Every structure is written in structure tokens, then in C-alpha cells.
Amino acid sequence: MSEVGESAGLRMNEKRGRLLLLTTILGSGMAFLDGTIVNVALPRIGKELQADLAGLQWVVNGYTLTLASLILVGGSLGDRLGRKRVYGWGVAGFAVMSVLCALAPTIEILVASRLLQGVAAALLTPGSLAMLQASFHPDDRMRAIGAWTGMLGIATAGGPVVGGWLVGIEWRLAFWLNVPLAAIVLLLLRSAPESRDEEASHHTDLAGVLLAPIGLAGITWALTAWPDTGASVSTLLSLAVGVLACVAFVVAERRERDPMVPLSLFANRTFSVINLVTLVVYGALSGSMFFIAVFLQVSAGWSPLAAGAATVPMSVIMLFLASRFGGIASTYGARTPMLAGSVLIAAALALLALAPDDPSFWRHILPGVTLMGFGLSMLVAPLTGTVLAAAPPSRSGLASGINNAISRTAGLLAIAVLPLLVGLSGREYAQGHLVADAYRQAMWWCAALVLAGTVVTAFGLERHCNRQMAEPATEGSPA
Structure with a gap:
């Protein structure tokens, strides 16, 4: 594949290299923070805009729908038209749609704005890693990607706290925050090198x-x-x-x-198995995070800041341990750490399901989110690396994009179907005892989903699957 750009040899110790890294971190961090903050903001949004549960589901799902559907298109446009250019379009569009979200007077307008925000995110999301991959010198490429991953881990860990603090003041600040961040990214982007794939199809x-x-x-x-x-x-x-x-x-x-999703990739058993595991595990993760945020505020009466901070231990554990388990999987194979991680995640969800209507953070929440952090640390890097290793090297970027889209789709479907399974409807989400009952049922459903993924992993992957994996780093991870 022919990569053409203004520079393909940026170094980490050079100013332009550091600026490009900062540009990609801030742009990706903006999208990550937005998703984290919106979950925390849902009860406040529902109260002010008089929204029922379906409206709140669409605040999350409208964004995820367009992002999941178009993320591969965004990556393709970047390859063809220039990754810097398309990334800039995505950042600018994300800022404009964030303003519309912040000004939305009704739940319908907010959902419509979120749909458009997802379109912008589909242009923004694939560009970060593609720009780093194409612009940095091969000797510094993995260092740059590692720094990008680590900084996003820090942003993810701090996101619930920042989000909870902002939502506690005014939920619309969650969207206004994106405007200055986008302005900084666009200013920094001016010095970034352009790159494109001259062999990319124009079909x-x-x-x-x-x-x-x-x-x-x-x-x-x-x-x-x-x-x-x-x-x-x-x-x-x-x-x-x-x-x-x-x-x-x-x-x-x-x-x-020239399909958007080449089905020939799924002829590889490992690729198919890993994407099926992604579908059920990420569905469980998205569904559980949605219900935890609502439960802690509506049933337990916690503030948005306290509810957001409750899941920080999970992100902190992943920040320090995910790469270590990725190295273990590279040496000994992905199957064992994936199985162990899935079992721990299912156990964590079962612990969270035991929380009473008025839970104690130390007794009922912290053990579960801590165990989930260990489980995700074991699971995510081997899963991501195995997806990349299962595809031909020339299609590793496409394989990563497909896995990313599947993880987003999993969240979309989980948040749509879980309230149906647990019998939560209409304005019942505002009644604490009903939300608590629904939350506990949802946690058990999520635990069952993860156990299903464990079974698929056990019987679908070879014992020493992909010992020498590609370096794991995608935006589809929950870290």
C-alpha cells in the first residue's frame, strides 16, 4: 500500500511530532469525554426536558447509531481525501453539533443533534491512529501510539469526575466543553502533516x-x-x-x-469468533454503564459527581495493567487471559447486581468495579491484538475499523434491548425502587452475556491463538 504525505518521519523528540501527538490526543479525548459525560448527565437531561426513558435511550443511541454505521466510511474518506483534512472536518463538525446539543430546548432536538454529532465523530474517530501511523518514523511509531493510548486512559479515568462536576452545575456544560477543546485541536492541526493512500479505491x-x-x-x-x-x-x-x-x-x-465490509474477512474463524465475543462483551459493558449511572443517581440519590467517580477505579486499573496483559497474551496466547478476564467481568457484574436500593460505595460498588477493571485489563488488549493479527497485514486497519464498529453496535443494541428485558418503560426511570429492580436484573443479563462470550472464546479460539499479536491500540476499547 502506498502512503503519501508531507512527512513520514516525525520523531517523538521533535516539536512537530509532539504537536501532532497532542492534536490526536485532544481530538480523540473530546469524543471519549463526551460519551462518558452524557451517561452521567442522563437523569438531569430527563428531568429538565421532561423526557421519558425512550428519549434518554436515544440521547445515547442516536450518537452511537450514526457513529457505528459510518465509521468505516470516515476511515475510507481519510485514506482518499487526506487524513488531516477529514479529521479537521470531524473536529469542526463535532464542535458545531455540540453547540446545537447545548442549546437544545426539547428532547427531540437534542436527539437530532446527537445523530449529527455521531456523523462528525465518524469522521474524527478513525483519523487519530491513521495520522500517527502515517506520519511518525517507524522507529517512533509504536512509542507515539503507546503515548496516545496512555493519555486517553488518563482522560477516560478522569472523565467521570469532570463530567459529574460539570453536570452537577449544569448538564449543558457537558456539550459546551467541546467547543474550546475543538478550537485548540483545529489550531494545532494547522502544523500537522497531511497523508493519504494513493492506492485507496475511489469507489x-x-x-x-x-x-x-x-x-x-x-x-x-x-x-x-x-x-x-x-x-x-x-x-x-x-x-x-x-x-x-x-x-x-x-x-x-x-x-x-469494493465492499465497505469485506465478508471474506469473516472466513477466518479467529476473526469471526473475536468479533462475536466483542459483540456480547461490549454490549454487556455499555448496558451496565448505562444502568449504573441511572441507578446511582435515581435510586441511591447520589450526585452526578459521586455517580461519575464511582467507576474511576475501573479505568485506573486498566490504565496501569492493560498493556501488561497484552504482553502476556503476546507470549502465551490470547485465549487464557481472555477467558480469565471474561470470568472476572461476569463475577463483577454479579457483585454489582447484589447492591441494595441504597448502596454503600465501599461495600456494594467498589468491589464490583475493581474486579471489572482487572477483568477488562485481561480481556481488552488480547481481544484487540487478536483481531488485528487475524487479518492480512494490508487489511489490519480495516479489521480494526470493523471491530470498532461492532463494539459500537453492541452498545447501541444493548441500551435499546435491556430496558425491554427488565420491564422498565416510560417515566418509570424516575421512580427509585423501579429503577433499582431494573438495574439488578440488567446486571444479571449483562453477566449472562459475558458468560456467553466466555463459552464462545473457550470453544472458538485455539489454545495458543495468535501468540505473536499485533500491538493493540484501537479506539474501540473501553479504556
Whole structure:
């Protein structure tokens, strides 16, 4: 593959190299912080905008829907038109949509703004690593990616605290925060080198671009509406449209000469197994984080700051241990640490499910989130590295993008279906005892999902799968 750019030899000890690293960290951190803060802000948003549970689900799912559907398109546009250029478009668009979110007078306008914000994120998200990969000297490339990963880990660990503090003052500040961050990123981006892939296809898979969001939107809409409307004509029609669009997407990708998602990659057993594990584990993770944020504020009566800080131990543990377990997996194989990590995550979710309506952080929350931090540290790096190693080297970026999209889709579906499974609907999310009951059921469902992933890993991966893995670093990780 031919990579062309203004510079392909930036070094970590040079000013331009450090500026590019800072640019990618701030841009990616903006998107990471936004997702963290919005979860914490949901109860306040619902109260001020008089939103029901479905409205709050769409505040999260609207963003995830467009991001998951278009993230591969964003990566492709960067390869073709210039990664710096497309990254800049994404950052600027994210800032504009954040302003619309901050000014939204109704839940409907907020959801529409979040949908558009997800489109901007789909341009922004793939660009960070692609710019580092293309611009840094090969000797400094992994150091730059490692620094990017570590700094994002710190941002993720601090995000719930910053978010809780801002939401405690005014939830709209969660979106206003993106404006100055985006301005700094765009200013720094002026000195960044441009890069593109001169061999990238200029063909656009229009069928894939259209069918993916239609399929996901139809299914998500039906699952979100079902608790309130039941098997109504509109709900069933939405579900049918979504399922048919997904089937049509698979057919179209099989026939497309240059597909957005090459189905030939899934002929590799390891690639298919790892993406299936990603779907169930990341679904459980997204669903549990959604319910924890609502439970701690609505049922337990915690402040947004306290609720956000409750999950910080998990991020801190991952920050220090994830790379170590990645090294262990590279030496001994991914299967064993993935199995151990999955079991720990399931146990952590079971512990969290035992929390009473008025939980103590030290007795009922801290043990679970701490155990989850250890489990995710064991699981995430081997999973990511195995996905990259399972694809041909020329398609490692595409394999990473597909896995990223699947992890986002998992969160989208989990947040849509879990309230249906636990019987939480309408404005019941504002009633503490009902939310507490739903939370405990949701944790058990999430634990079951992770155990299903454990079974898939045990029987799907070879015992010494991919001992020599690619270096794990993708934006699809929860770290």
C-alpha cells in the first residue's frame, strides 16, 4: 500500500511530532469525554426536558447509531481525501453539533443533534491512529501510539469526575466543553502533516452506506419503543424494515466489488469468533454503564459527581495493567487471559447486581468495579491484538475499523434491548425502587452475556491463538 504525505518521519523528540501527538490526543479525548459525560448527565437531561426513558435511550443511541454505521466510511474518506483534512472536518463538525446539543430546548432536538454529532465523530474517530501511523518514523511509531493510548486512559479515568462536576452545575456544560477543546485541536492541526493512500479505491459502496444505518435504526427504534407500545403496527413495521435492511446489507456486500465490509474477512474463524465475543462483551459493558449511572443517581440519590467517580477505579486499573496483559497474551496466547478476564467481568457484574436500593460505595460498588477493571485489563488488549493479527497485514486497519464498529453496535443494541428485558418503560426511570429492580436484573443479563462470550472464546479460539499479536491500540476499547 502506498502512503503519501508531507512527512513520514516525525520523531517523538521533535516539536512537530509532539504537536501532532497532542492534536490526536485532544481530538480523540473530546469524543471519549463526551460519551462518558452524557451517561452521567442522563437523569438531569430527563428531568429538565421532561423526557421519558425512550428519549434518554436515544440521547445515547442516536450518537452511537450514526457513529457505528459510518465509521468505516470516515476511515475510507481519510485514506482518499487526506487524513488531516477529514479529521479537521470531524473536529469542526463535532464542535458545531455540540453547540446545537447545548442549546437544545426539547428532547427531540437534542436527539437530532446527537445523530449529527455521531456523523462528525465518524469522521474524527478513525483519523487519530491513521495520522500517527502515517506520519511518525517507524522507529517512533509504536512509542507515539503507546503515548496516545496512555493519555486517553488518563482522560477516560478522569472523565467521570469532570463530567459529574460539570453536570452537577449544569448538564449543558457537558456539550459546551467541546467547543474550546475543538478550537485548540483545529489550531494545532494547522502544523500537522497531511497523508493519504494513493492506492485507496475511489469507489463508494453506496448500498452499504445506506443500508447499514437503516438496518440499525429500524431494529433500535423497534426495541426502544416496544416497552411502551408493545407489538404495535409501527413497532413491528420498524423491526421488519430493520431486519430486511440488515439482510440486504449482507447480500449487497457479497455482490459489491469494493465492499465497505469485506465478508471474506469473516472466513477466518479467529476473526469471526473475536468479533462475536466483542459483540456480547461490549454490549454487556455499555448496558451496565448505562444502568449504573441511572441507578446511582435515581435510586441511591447520589450526585452526578459521586455517580461519575464511582467507576474511576475501573479505568485506573486498566490504565496501569492493560498493556501488561497484552504482553502476556503476546507470549502465551490470547485465549487464557481472555477467558480469565471474561470470568472476572461476569463475577463483577454479579457483585454489582447484589447492591441494595441504597448502596454503600465501599461495600456494594467498589468491589464490583475493581474486579471489572482487572477483568477488562485481561480481556481488552488480547481481544484487540487478536483481531488485528487475524487479518492480512494490508487489511489490519480495516479489521480494526470493523471491530470498532461492532463494539459500537453492541452498545447501541444493548441500551435499546435491556430496558425491554427488565420491564422498565416510560417515566418509570424516575421512580427509585423501579429503577433499582431494573438495574439488578440488567446486571444479571449483562453477566449472562459475558458468560456467553466466555463459552464462545473457550470453544472458538485455539489454545495458543495468535501468540505473536499485533500491538493493540484501537479506539474501540473501553479504556
